Amino acid sequence: MKQPHIQCTKDDISKMVILPGDPARVDRVAKHLDEYEEIAYNREFKTIKGKYKGIDVTVTSTGIGGASACIALEELVACGAEYFIRIGSLGAYQEEIKIGDLIIAEGAVREDGASKMYIGENYPAVANSEVLEVLKKKAKELEYAHYTGLVRSHDSFYIDNEDDVVRYWNKKGLLGADMETATVMTLGRLRNVKVGSILNNVVVYESDVRDGINDYVDNGKMAEEGERREIILALEALCELSKK
Numbered sequence: 348m349k350q351p352h353i354q355c356t357k358d359d360i361s362k363m364v365i366l367p368g369d370p371a372r373v374d375r376v377a378k379h380l381d382e383y384e385e386i387a388y389n390r391e392f393k394t395i396k397g398k399y400k401g402i403d404v405t406v407t408s409t410g411i412g413g414a415s416a417c418i419a420l421e422e423l424v425a426c427g428a429e430y431f432i433r434i435g436s437l438g439a440y441q442e443e444i445k446i447g448d449l450i451i452a453e454g455a456v457r458e459d460g461a462s463k464m465y466i467g468e469n470y471p472a473v474a475n476s477e478v479l480e481v482l483k484k485k486a487k488e489l490e491y492a493h494y495t496g497l498v499r500s501h502d503s504f505y506i507d508n509e510d511d512v513v514r515y516w517n518k519k520g521l522l523g524a525d526m527e528t529a530t531v532m533t534l535g536r537l538r539n540v541k542v543g544s545i546l547n548n549v550v551v552y553e554s555d556v557r558d559g560i561n562d563y564v565d566n567g568k569m570a571e572e573g574e575r576r577e578i579i580l581a582l583e584a585l586c587e588l589s590k591k
């Protein structure tokens with residue numbers, strides 16, 4: 348049976364999955380695969396299946412935000428996927444984090460709405476330890492500039508007290524914000540699958556979020572390089588995990 352939103356069946360989905368938010372990023376992952384085919388593109392969910400260094404990999408975009416990310420994850424789990432690595436963009440919450448630096452998330456503050464529909468706020472959003480360790484090891488081997496720590500996942504960019512919220516979490520040591528890491532980590536635990544998240548910084552701390560994201564969309568070189576690196580890091584990590 349086809350899953351209603353991702354429009355895929357069990358035959359289409361491999362054990363190893365990469366989860367970008369943006370459907371256009373799926374095509375940019377495809378360029379790094381040895382071979383691939385497009386499986387489906389329905390709403391924000393674009394799926395390809397391919398091979399990287401001999402292993403089967405599926406790439407499915409989740410769209411923006413926890414609500415659609417939960418739908419993607421649930422339907423991919425129903426198709427038999429077991430390992431998930433999100434590759435996203437993030438706005439930095441610390442001054443020293445440069446455009447294109449990678450964040451490997453150990454866990455995330457759950458300021459999304461979707462995960463709260465599943466379980467109370469006192470349940471943590473944490474990365475799977477096996478995936479986390481492999482991501483850290485591979486980032487080091489590849490010599491990619493990266494930080495490891497906590498991020499915040501939220502549901503809205505343009506809130507009135509955004510500056511206060513960012514400064515609050517800066518003081519608490521958070522590395523930055525995205526919109527899906529907490530959601531997929533929480534739901535992944537509940538569904539007994541293994542989730543990690545790599546985030547590419549596209550907005551410098553205390554700069555205008557609109558400028559940062561516009562530069563990223565307009566192929567800003569450092570953000571583009573950060574994206575290339577998170578793609579390679581995810582693929583290399585899945586290769587290593589598939590050997591275990």
Ligand SMILES: O=P(O)(O)O[C@H]1O[C@H](CO)[C@@H](O)[C@H]1O
Pocket residue numbers: 367368369410411412434435436437524525526527560
């Ligand atoms: O670049 P992606 O993976 O979409 O991730 C980030 O970018 C989007 C917002 O611009 C949100 O989805 C956020 O989490």
Ligand SMILES: O=c1cc[nH]c(=O)[nH]1
Pocket residue numbers: 436437438439524525526549550556
């Ligand atoms: O500032 C940013 C940039 C990307 N994604 C976010 O959620 N926030």
